[in-house]
Amino acid sequence: MATAAAPPQSVQIPDRLYFRIGDVCRLSGLKAHVLRYWEAEFPPLSPKKSGTNQRLYKRKDVELVLEIKHLLYDEKFTLEGAREHLQKRKSLIRSAPKPAPAPVAQGLLFDPRADWLAQAGAVRSELKSILRLLE
DNA sequence: CTTCTGACA
DNA sequence: TGTCAGTA
Incomplete structure (x- = not known):
């Protein structure tokens, strides 16, 4: 699959600057x-x-033109509707790279994100410190 | 020959 | 959106 086609870009844009x-x-x-309009x-x-x-x-400009054309002529968006669509599309791209991990309190005995080995080790050291306190 | 701006339908 | 003029 070396020539994996990106999104529905029916037109190939030449490799010029x-x-x-x-x-x-x-x-x-x-x-x-x-x-121009x-x-x-x-x-x-x-x-x-x-x-x-x-x-x-630039390439990006040409791609944007093609996208606007699609929104206007194929999806029949109004100029304003197309503008809004592009806005949402950009904000989605901005918030995309956010696989924020769930914050877990330090010292918690069981961390759901840790693997079994790690959990076992955590439990062991946790018990050690508890035993130390009981000495 | 192509592109540009502005103007007007 | 289409077209024309006068340029660069």
Whole structure:
């Protein structure tokens, strides 16, 4: 499975650093004026500008264009609905890498996260300290 | 030849 | 969203 396909990205984006608006038009099937209009409607879609004010889209920009196109034309979201969807999508990515472990009080005899060997050792040292206190 | 902005339908 | 003008 070397060519494992990522999410439903029906269009393959060439391996170039930047794309001009005409390239993005062919890749997305959208008209240039639509892409420019979307820049005003979707703040996150902000291709860098060259010295001569030419738009320079990066891969991420092209991917975003494709995603917006899907939301608008396939899922029939309104401009506002698509904006909100993108917001939630980003906040989900931010909170994703949070496999926060459950805090366990120190000194607790039984730690559910520990393996049997570790638990046995914990119990043993716990009993040792208790016996010391009884001496 | 392509892209850009602004304006107007 | 589509189109036209005048540029860079």
